[in-house]
Amino acid sequence: MSTETETEPLGWCVVANVATETANGPGGLEIRAGVRHFPAGAKVWVLPPMWANDSDRLMVVGHHRGRGHRLVRVPVLWRHLTGFRVRMIYSPAVMRAIQRPARGSRQPWLWNSRAQAQEYADLWSHGKPLEGRLDDSTDRPPISDPPPPVLDHKGQTYHLAHFNAYRARYSVLPPPSEAI
Structure with a gap:
């Protein structure tokens, strides 16, 4: 009806x-x-x-x-x-x-x-995973969104340096410590 x-x-x-x-x-x-x-x-x-x-x-x-x-x-x-x-x-x-x-x-x-x-x-x-970029490697591993602050890849520890809507960039250097 x-x-x-x-x-x-x-x-x-x-x-x-x-x-x-x-x-x-x-x-x-x-x-x-x-x-x-x-x-x-x-x-x-x-x-x-x-x-x-x-x-x-x-x-x-x-x-x-x-x-x-x-x-x-x-x-x-x-x-x-x-x-x-x-x-x-x-x-x-x-x-x-x-x-x-x-x-x-x-x-x-x-x-x-x-x-x-x-x-x-x-x-x-x-969704799709983010593209991971590692400072000392040509590998581009898929990264979850939001990206983890620390990533272990092939026995190396990487720290999140920058990310946006498309990719996450990781560095072997730890983030700088803040002065108190």
Whole structure:
């Protein structure tokens, strides 16, 4: 039984929120609230991946922070999104923004099923490990996010020297002690 005030579900979609703080700029040292197109905490609808060679970027639809808060479709780094989950689409405006044809692409923008959307939401929720860079080695071990302050690798102890959204740099030198 549906009434005129109820809306019918239009399809499944992965939904996420823009991270409160994002790392930008050279070396990821500039911290911002949200991203260029969306404020921190904004809800975005994540489309199925379209680039096989660039899995760091996801195409999303959301209400733009400027431009009268109209719906826009833009690529966003997956590290700048949090809280991936699967939800139904009820808004015809959101569905139109998702299905709007992209230049030079004939790929369908909708998820094939709830199971497919859930598989990607789980994958993105766990995230990718950071790339580890060691001062005296060419090895690039995967590092958990957040990175551990001390890392033992091949019998050598390394200390965290710097990290950002993409990598963690370790040094054999311990951190300097602070004067009291």
